[in-house]
Amino acid sequence: MPANEIKRTKAEARAALIQRRAAAQAKANRDIDLLNAAADVRQHQAALDALERMLLRGGAVMLETLHQVLLPHVWLTDEQGWIVGHILAAEPDDLKRAVESGGIAVLALPAALQERWCDLDAQATWTVEYGRALRAISDQADARMRALCSEALLRGSLDLPD
Known part of the structure; x- marks a missing residue:
C-alpha cells in the first residue's frame, strides 16, 4: 500500500455506503416512476384503441361473434378498482370521476365479469348478455x-363431386 493513501475510518465507510445506497434508492424510485408512467400511458392507449373500435362500430357493444365477445372494452372503476360499469353506459358523474382519477380498466367481457363490481345489478345485466351471446354463437x-x-x-345421395 502506498504511503500517501489514507484509510477511511469505519464511520466514513459507513457514511459513504449510506450515501451510495441513498443514490441507488433514488435512482430506483425514478425508474419505478418512469415504469408506472409508461404503464399508465399503455393503459390509456389501450382504452383509446378500444373506444375507437366501439365508435367505428357506431358506439354499440356488439356481442354476435366470439371475436366480438373477446374484444377489450373500456370499464370504469372506483377507487378500490371495482368495476362501476361500461364506459358507454356510464352516468356523466361516474365518467368524469373515472377520467379524473384514472379509474379505467380495459378488459374483455369475460375478464370483466371475473372482477369485483360495485353494482351487482349492472354485473348481472352483463352476465346475461354474455350468456346470451355465447348461446347464440353456439x-x-x-x-x-x-x-x-x-x-x-345430399351430395352423397346424388353422387355430386365435392
Missing part, C-alpha cells in the same frame, strides 16, 4: 354443422 355453430352434414348427405 347455436350458429350447431346450425352450420347441421347444414354441412345435410349437404354432405
